[in-house]
Amino acid sequence: QRHKFWETQPVGQFKDLHDANLPEGPIEPPTPISEVKQEPYNLPNLYEWVTCDMNSEDTCAEVYNLLSNNYVEDDENMFRFNYSKEFLRWALHPPGYYKTWHIGVRVKSSKKLVAFITGIPARMRVRSEIVSMAEVNFLCVHKKLRSKRLAPVMIKEVTRRVHLENIWQAAYTAGVVLPTPITSCQYWHRSLNPKKLIDVGFSRLGPRMTMSRTLKLYKLPDSPVTPGFRKMELRDVPAVTRLLRAYLLQFAVAPDLDELDVEHWILPKEDVVDSFVVESPESHEITDFCSFYTLPSSILGHPTHSILKAAYSYYIVATKTPLVQLMNDALIAAKQKDFDVFNALDVMHNETFLKELKYGPGDGKLHYYLYNYRIKNILRPWELGLVLL
Numbered sequence: 441q442r443h444k445f446w447e448t449q450p451v452g453q454f455k456d457l458h459d460a461n462l463p464e465g466p467i468e469p470p471t472p473i474s475e476v477k478q479e480p481y482n483l484p485n486l487y488e489w490v491t492c493d494m495n496s497e498d499t500c501a502e503v504y505n506l507l508s509n510n511y512v513e514d515d516e517n518m519f520r521f522n523y524s525k526e527f528l529r530w531a532l533h534p535p536g537y538y539k540t541w542h543i544g545v546r547v548k549s550s551k552k553l554v555a556f557i558t559g560i561p562a563r564m565r566v567r568s569e570i571v572s573m574a575e576v577n578f579l580c581v582h583k584k585l586r587s588k589r590l591a592p593v594m595i596k597e598v599t600r601r602v603h604l605e606n607i608w609q610a611a612y613t614a615g616v617v618l619p620t621p622i623t624s625c626q627y628w629h630r631s632l633n634p635k636k637l638i639d640v641g642f643s644r645l646g647p648r649m650t651m652s653r654t655l656k657l658y659k660l661p662d663s664p665v666t667p668g669f670r671k672m673e674l675r676d677v678p679a680v681t682r683l684l685r686a687y688l689l690q691f692a693v694a695p696d697l698d699e700l701d702v703e704h705w706i707l708p709k710e711d712v713v714d715s716f717v718v719e720s721p722e723s724h725e726i727t728d729f730c731s732f733y734t735l736p737s738s739i740l741g742h743p744t745h746s747i748l749k750a751a752y753s754y755y756i757v758a759t760k761t762p763l764v765q766l767m768n769d770a771l772i773a774a775k776q777k778d779f780d781v782f783n784a785l786d787v788m789h790n791e792t793f794l795k796e797l798k799y800g801p802g803d804g805k806l807h808y809y810l811y812n813y814r815i816k817n818i819l820r821p822w823e824l825g826l827v828l829l
């Protein structure tokens with residue numbers, strides 16, 4: 441009875457895992473747009489589809505409130521992702537986005553928003569193939585409507601609307617194992633404000649550790665140490681794009697980003713995404729860059745703390761500065777901005793700095809998936825060059 445829905449979908453199936461004859465690539469061919477279902481899937485009677493215009497302050501606030509109260513929680517239900525409105529607008533309005541892929545479900549009578557799912561277009565490289573995909577994210581069903589089998593119909597509806605734009609593949613992540621991960625990543629946390637993290641139960645005092653010893657262990661310099669380390673600016677976009685494109689070529693799955701994409705995804709946006717470059721003091725060449733995004737979590741039911749300020753490692757390219765030193769400067773910059781914790785997945789070259797920079801392993805995994813695209817062998821996390829929001 442497990443995966444009743446996913447066994448009907450064009451995704452790698454567990455039973456096919458060892459079938460070496462199955463070729464890498466699309467599982468099902470595209471169909472003519474005229475043969476794609478033209479009308480939305482049926483919802484249970486009380487509900488209706490709505491396209492969410494995230495530029496509308498009211499709609500964006502409704503989406504924010506739905507996610508803030510009903511989106512993903514950690515395994516112990518102590519924290520819940522609390523994406524901000526400006527973050528959601530950033531995440532959903534990349535170059536070439538489709539408003540019709542921002543899909544809500546309302547109660548017909550009250551017009552209350554009770555479910556949400558989104559897609560954004562992304563050019564992806566899978567080994568040597570450039571594939572147009574949708575990145576599907578923010579699937580959320582109100583806590584009171586769970587196990588009404590709403591999620592499968594929302595996934596089918598976003599798939600239908602993606603097909604109508606002649607796109608046949610997708611990428612998504614989940615904290616649960618579904619048919620079939622292309623890779624499974626371990627997440628890691630680096631304490632920046634250990635006292636608060638221990639107060640709220642995110643971390644525990646280590647064995648034979650006192651609080652003052654713990655504060656000293658995670659203490660960082662007051663400012664970055666790399667000469668030429670500075671905030672990224674618009675004029676850096678061409679150089680950062682060159683660095684990032686060259687770096688991502690080594691990974692089996694990675695986004696194929698051009699300058700417009702880099703301008704959208706990497707340029708600093710307050711309280712959304714931070715990025716820094718290293719400009720060589722002699723040559724003024726941009727030799728490295730690092731970036732992290734801002735994703736706070738609500739702290740559920742704590743008397744004095746309500747928000748956990750978390751930074752999430754995004755894209756990092758070190759060509760001259762040692763990666764560990766560049767990442768340490770990112771930690772220092774995040775501490776300066778009052779983040780409590782810096783999170784990272786063991787993707788790309790991240791596992792080379794995690795232990796040295798005093799990251800601790802998280803208590804779960806993040807699984808990556810492709811829709812309608814088979815890859816022959818599961819990837820190791822360091823073969824993955826893709827970070828989803």
Ligand SMILES: COc1cccc(CC(=N)NC(=O)c2cccnc2OC2CCNCC2)c1
Nearest residue numbers: 512513514519520521615627737783806828829
């Ligand atoms: C600390 O507050 C949390 C609130 C909800 C869930 C989790 C645990 C968790 N599931 N973490 C991750 O998925 C995660 C851990 C490290 C890096 N990125 C991550 O997820 C990103 C990427 C996928 N979409 C959510 C944000 C933690």
